[in-house]
Amino acid sequence: MEPTQSYPDAAHSDPVRMGWMQGSPPPPDKTILYEDGSFLRFPQTRWSYSHMRQFGPTVEVQRGAGPLAVFPRNEQTDLDALTVTLRDGRRVTWQDALELGYTDGVVVLHRGAIVYERYFGAGGEHRAHIAFSVTKSLVGTLAALLADERLLDTAAPVTHYVPELARSAWGDASVRQVMDMTVGVDCSEDYTDPGAGVYDMLRAAGAIPAPPGFAGPHTLCDYLRHVPKLGAHGEAFAYRTVNTEVLGWILRRVSGVSLAQLLSERIWQKLGAEHDAYLSVDRAGTELGGSGLSATLRDLARFGEMIRQKGTFNGRQILPHTVVDDIERGADAGHFARAKIYSHNLPRASYRNMWWVTHNAHGAFTARGVHGQAIWIDPKAEMVVARFGSHHLAANIYLDPTLLPMYEAMAEHLLG
Amino acid sequence: MEPTQSYPDAAHSDPVRMGWMQGSPPPPDKTILYEDGSFLRFPQTRWSYSHMRQFGPTVEVQRGAGPLAVFPRNEQTDLDALTVTLRDGRRVTWQDALELGYTDGVVVLHRGAIVYERYFGAGGEHRAHIAFSVTKSLVGTLAALLADERLLDTAAPVTHYVPELARSAWGDASVRQVMDMTVGVDCSEDYTDPGAGVYDMLRAAGAIPAPPGFAGPHTLCDYLRHVPKLGAHGEAFAYRTVNTEVLGWILRRVSGVSLAQLLSERIWQKLGAEHDAYLSVDRAGTELGGSGLSATLRDLARFGEMIRQKGTFNGRQILPHTVVDDIERGADAGHFARAKIYSHNLPRASYRNMWWVTHNAHGAFTARGVHGQAIWIDPKAEMVVARFGSHHLAANIYLDPTLLPMYEAMAEHLLG
DSSP states (O other): OOOOOOOOOTTTTOHHHHTTTOSSSOOGGGOOOSTTSGGGSTTTHHHHTTOGGGGSOEEEEOOOSSOOOOOOBOOOGGGGGOEEEOTTSOEEEHHHHHHHTTEEEEEEEETTEEEEEEEOTTOOTTOOEEOTTHHHHHHHHHHHHHHHTTSSOTTSBHHHHOGGGTTSGGGGOBHHHHHTTOOOBOOOOOTTOTTOHHHHHHHHTTSSOOOTTOOSOOSHHHHHTTOOBOSOSSSSOOOOHHHHHHHHHHHHHHHSSOHHHHHIIIIITTTTOSSOEEEEBOTTSOBOTTTOEEEOHHHHHHHHHHHHTTTEETTEESSOHHHHHHHHHOOOHHHHHTTOTTTTTSTTOEEETTEEEOOOTTOOEEEEEGGGEEEEEETTTTEEEEEEEOOSOOOHHHHHHHHHHHHHHHHHHHHO | OOOOOOOOOTTTTOHHHHTTTOSSSOOGGGOOOSTTSGGGSTTTHHHHTTOGGGGSOEEEEOOOSSOOOOOOBOOOGGGGGOEEEOTTSOEEEHHHHHHHTTEEEEEEEETTEEEEEEEOTTOOTTOOEEOTTHHHHHHHHHHHHHHHTTSSOTTSBHHHHOGGGTTSGGGGOBHHHHHTTOOOBOOOOOTTOTTOHHHHHHHHTTSSOOOTTOOSOOSHHHHHTTOOBOSOSSSSOOOOHHHHHHHHHHHHHHHSSOHHHHHIIIIITTTTOSSOEEEEBOTTSOBOTTTOEEEOHHHHHHHHHHHHTTTEETTEEOSOHHHHHHHHHOOOHHHHHTTOTTTTTSTTOEEETTEEEOOOTTOOEEEEEGGGEEEEEETTTTEEEEEEEOOSOOOHHHHHHHHHHHHHHHHHHHHO
16 A cells, blocks of 8 residues: 655655755755755655765766767657556646656657656756666676676576675575575565665665664675575565675676776766766775666666667667667566566566566566666667656655556657 | 874885775775774875765766867876985985875876876876865865955955854954965864864864764854854964865855855866866765865866966866966965964965965965875976875975975976
8 A cells, every 4th residue: 555644746845945955054954964864854855866975975987088979859849748647547747747756857768869858856967866776777787798798607606706695595596596586585675664674784884874883784795694585586576675785796706896887887988978977885885786876867868778779879889689688588477476566567577687577568678766766668669768756655666656657658659 | 393103105005005995895904984084094095085985975076068178298208217306305206206205196287288197006097086175276266266256255254254153263354364364263283183173173074983972063064153263363374274164155155056066167167177076075065175175187287277377278268367366476475474384395485365375486386285185386387287195194294395396396397
């Protein structure tokens, strides 16, 4: 059930209108802090998600010295009036749906050209926004790339690369099980439960503040070493961010460089990105590969368009098409169905290389992050949507009834 | 007196050789942390000064979308063998002097072309390094610019812009006194004294860790409000970082934007910078205008060359030449002499708009930061030196006997 607490709508929670962090210095009641956790509290999040580097340590993902890959523009002004039929049957306009979703920014590409681009609230074309779990799909893509190059053996046990995980849930898991999240691991991802394991992980990583005298693990890696197994591996999709953090650890071992450097060298520098991106890090400099990327929306769209074009973008083959084929083919839909909670919104879907593959009639697949972050790729409609949001609800299962019909309606419209 | 504790030399403290932050994760004895203050402890600083964003919150200073201003190159290979006569009479090579100064990077421009460029340790051409008090000269330049545009009245009392400072040392000081640091303020800048006021300021700003249960001010602005007066204003140069923080506060009030945005809009975007720079911020998002800039060395050299060319660079007039003239003219050398401690190394010097003006035969003036950060501008030799270092000693008065002769020797050489 969707939580019933009431929240101000997008207009009433607009961060500029609310005056967050305005003034020099901002008055106390307009100040957003890391220490008291207010940087993760709605409606402050409508500002903080566009300013994550102000709330903690980060590393840059450099764009390099290459020229910018400029998108052609073919903007269509009538798209705001597009009719979207929400899952509850309500018919609203595209513009209304953007508001319902607390949208901070949205870019729609059709055949590689920008047909629609809007920013709201604290968003802006040069403003990096946290991508949350969209980050996972970039990390999963890097893993698939290294596997394609035979640098990473997906059939190998995790402990082949990270022996430190021998006594954890991953002690008898394979790299492939991590990449497709079919590991049985005792780390709840229920964001409505303050005792959920995911919060222990984030506390260890410093991504949320720890109480005074906190005696738990103080780094991401220290936390991962001690996560216990729960159930069996390889039987069901179980969406757990800890898997991406383990995959990040594996990638650092395989590549010998940081995740930030790997992402920069293998992808960001080749995309002709407009801006450096950045990754939040824990106190020991380990990147949060499961949630920590902040980037501008057009750069995320560049990544999405490169994936839609089977690895080709900016006049070069950035990934071999086999890497994208492997994502699009997806994984075992039975594994996915056994996770239960996602099937209502995404029937027939599967999860492969940290991407959500819908297996719908258009072959759409997507990178998704809490509070409404997304890259939605629709091969049939030749469409990519990149979207940032700061919805008050964390879980996408509550946002899907609004967001998925938007992507579908836009795709149908563009197909003509 | 120079402290007598012995330290490993540049080669033995090389951060790559020492393995700081190498490994995934780095082993505990190679990990550098914010919390325990090790990120500010030599020899860890040889790594951390090139990675400040990993140790705390920051904001970006965007370079904008304009094209890069590429430096012409006219590299001279014989410069390493240049003889430098140190102040103690020792004759060493330029290369040896770089090592004595724990250099992380150095760029020498002659007539606008790069004649020498080297990086050491954790330094690199794409690696932002903390500029420490070089930051002050950028902030002072922005203040001089706004004064030139009549947006800032330097004769006005500080409280005209920041009434919150009425009961502090700045309650009866003028903006000009702040810009030239002739304010009588009780805030010791003695880095060898753990009880010095500058550490209270940095603790309030979160730039150094506070002990558990710390009850002092928690933001830069809260700290500044309560700094008491000591002595009279307008009589002597007294180098106090708090003045630059006050000036930053004034500039935010005058411009209505953050220091980062002001620096980006007025300077960084116009320079054709290669990279975004960034500023460390306190927990409320207030930038450390006295010490917090991290930038790449070539970008700092672009700024220096723009100043040398009286505000012209990248094909445009970035500052009116009157702003640079006002810096170069300097201030009252008597005020400077009364500060006593700088006169030995910099006889006849003065301090204007947060720049050190030597009034030497070449009319050299300089931006300087602890541990050996510098922009040295020699108009007669048409030379700019930009330099990053991580010397174990903080105060430049100990480094000057090595560094000043280097700049002078290079200038004489280039004059031919």
